[in-house]
Amino acid sequence: MWRFRWKQTRTPLGKFLDKHRIEQEWLTRKSGLGRNTIADLANNPDRSPTRKTMQKILQVLREFDSGVKADDFWDM
Numbered sequence: 528m529w530r531f532r533w534k535q536t537r538t539p540l541g542k543f544l545d546k547h548r549i550e551q552e553w554l555t556r557k558s559g560l561g562r563n564t565i566a567d568l569a570n571n572p573d574r575s576p577t578r579k580t581m582q583k584i585l586q587v588l589r590e591f592d593s594g595v596k597a598d599d600f601w602d603m
Contacts (some may be wrong), residue, residue, distance in 0.1 A: 540584070540600040541569035558583040563568045568600075575601055 537545065540552045544551060551565045558565070561582055568584070576584065581597050588595045597603055 535570060536572065537599065538569055538572050538574075543568055543588070543595075543600065549588075551555065554584070554587060557587045560584070 543549075544554065551569055552562070554560075555562050555565050556595065560580060564576075564580065565584075568576055568580075584600075585595055587599060
């Protein structure tokens with residue numbers, strides 16, 4: 528039986544999470560943001576966060592890399 532696995536498009540945020548082995552669920556809990564919000568931002572290149580959402584994500588990700596900037600993930 529053939530199983531097809533669709534190659535998932537990852538945004539720069541998604542690639543950062545993968546590189547640092549950060550689970551989206553962990554980021555959801557630490558940031559207080561919704562699961563769908565984190566999933567969209569990690570997988571949908573057309574999705575842009577609000578300023579408040581961006582700040583919450585960056586605050587948590589700076590535990591892994593203190594030099595993380597919004598420009599690393601989103602066009603500003």
